[in-house]
Amino acid sequence: MTPGPAGFVTILRIIAATAVICVLAMLATLVIASFSDRSDFGAWTLANFTDMAAMANIWPAIWRTFMIGLFTTVFLFGFALPFTWILSRTDFGRKGLLVTLLTVSLAIPSFVTAMAYVWLFNPNSGIGNRLIEAVLGISSLFNVYSVGWICFIQALMLTPAAVFMMLPAFRNFDATLEEAAAVSGIGPYRTFFRVVLPTLAPAVGATAIFFFILAVEIFDVVGVIGMPGNIDVITTLVYQSTYTVFGPPDYGFAAALGMPLLGLCAAGVMLYIWLLRRADRFSMLTGKNRAPILRDLGRWRVAAWALICGWVALAVVIPLLTVIWTSLTPYLQPPSVQALTQLNLSSYRGVGTLLTAPLLNTLLLVLGTIAFSVVWSVSVTWLATRVAAPSDRAVDAIVFLSLAVPGMLAAVAMQFLALTVYHWVPLLGTIWLIVITMAVRSLAFTTRTLNASSVQIHRSLEEAAYVSGVGRVRTFVRVFLPVIRPAILFAVLVTTLISARELTIPLMLYSPRTSVISTTIFDLQSTGRYGEAAVFSLLMIAILLVLAMLSRWRARGDD
The missing domain is CATH 1.10.3720.10 (MetI-like)
Incomplete structure (x- = not known):
């Protein structure tokens, strides 16, 4: 059965509410954790702040x-x-x-x-x-x-x-x-x-x-x-x-x-x-603006x-x-005739056994972050710019608060929360905890990107569809989404680029099962395996270059 107007709005509000819950839970957990003893949720103490003040x-x-x-x-x-x-x-x-x-x-x-x-x-x-x-x-x-x-x-x-x-x-x-x-x-x-x-x-x-x-x-x-x-x-x-x-x-x-x-x-x-x-x-x-004056650079x-x-x-x-x-040298050395004779592909061969899990986890991280952030952002944007009830505007404002939480602290909060609710929601040590944290962190950007596009669409366009007998769900799918499609694609490309190269959150939430390309590079660098770290870096650069050029092509198409 297709959801009616009220049912459709309720579904979107439920989706938006999950985003709000994640943002507020992240903020609240961070504060609660700061007053807790190590990983003991609710074991109130001021020792953390006392110890911090005593640090030289x-x-x-x-x-x-x-x-x-x-x-x-x-x-x-x-x-x-x-x-x-x-x-x-x-x-x-x-x-x-x-x-x-x-x-x-x-x-x-x-x-x-x-x-x-x-x-x-x-x-x-x-x-x-x-x-x-x-x-x-x-x-x-x-x-x-x-x-x-x-x-x-x-x-x-x-x-x-x-x-x-x-x-x-x-x-x-x-x-x-x-x-x-x-x-x-x-x-x-x-x-x-x-x-x-x-x-x-x-x-x-x-x-x-x-x-x-x-x-x-x-x-x-x-x-x-x-x-x-x-x-x-x-x-x-x-x-x-x-x-x-x-x-x-x-x-x-x-x-x-x-x-x-x-x-x-x-x-x-x-x-x-x-x-x-x-x-x-x-x-x-804006109606009578003159084109910018292009200055002659001259000298x-x-x-x-x-x-x-x-x-x-x-x-x-x-x-x-x-x-x-x-990536081609056995150890760090400057270019020389002797160094040229030592160039080899041993580092490339050495990463074969290390590549599969980080590559698959990176793919899951990117796709999962896109899915969560886009679904959340589309719901929040439509409610804030189309229904525009006070509660919907409040949801939009709360989501923007995620910008104020640094990625490292977001990871600390989500790890502490995952430890607390592990018996009910076993997210600890999984790639999905990283995905949700990344998606929550990206909400401020994705919602603002979609909001900027949505407010430019006059409501008369959708009202014309309603008058013609088109339902709210079909109008949302056939009118609203296609019109903001360029903004959605831009948000997807940027989110993909950011999540694929992100180091802080995957590193803070790292477990042997959740290694991604960025954390693998960091670990190899930290342990002195510079050649293999360089090979993984080249792989990441190749992937990101494709994504960056796609975003460039998209931006040129919009121009």
């Missing part, structure tokens, strides 16, 4: 976490802002090439880039350091184990996402404002700083806050560089609390350690929302090419060549 390195770790977020954002905008300006406001002749290069870089996960720079510039056996020593006689010129390198590598890898986030705002800027400034005798440089940049301030500021949050919460680079270099930040302390050398994992203490990080990210999200709300003050009439063309080539070399070429070289 807690305040330096908090300060270092903040500084990594700040300087990553500064370095990031050193690349992202010029690239966005080149693509949207200049006569640069190779814009398609630049967009393609930015897209291709998404195929190299940040932890793989961090590994490549460790192989190059670790002070003991780094390929680059040894090459410099052989040529210039300077030993250990670079030491990758530093906060500066962490910030720089994170900035390199976050640049494409920042450019794509800011690009629509820069392209939609009304050129009449620049023309008015020119008529008033204001030069182009002063116009940029006094007219263009202040008008685009909400978009630029929101992007900066968003990537500050990402920079302080991601574990990929600090896990590869920070832990071997004894650089303590909040995420490494949380990881070390759950992977103890002696005794069981201390999830209560890990949750308590994560509270400063949760507060930092929550403050960032609140500031992000405030900036977006203030964006209305800078809105422009700055060489500088633009230098910046682009420098970023491509640092973010794509050098890491990729390093990974390929490492």
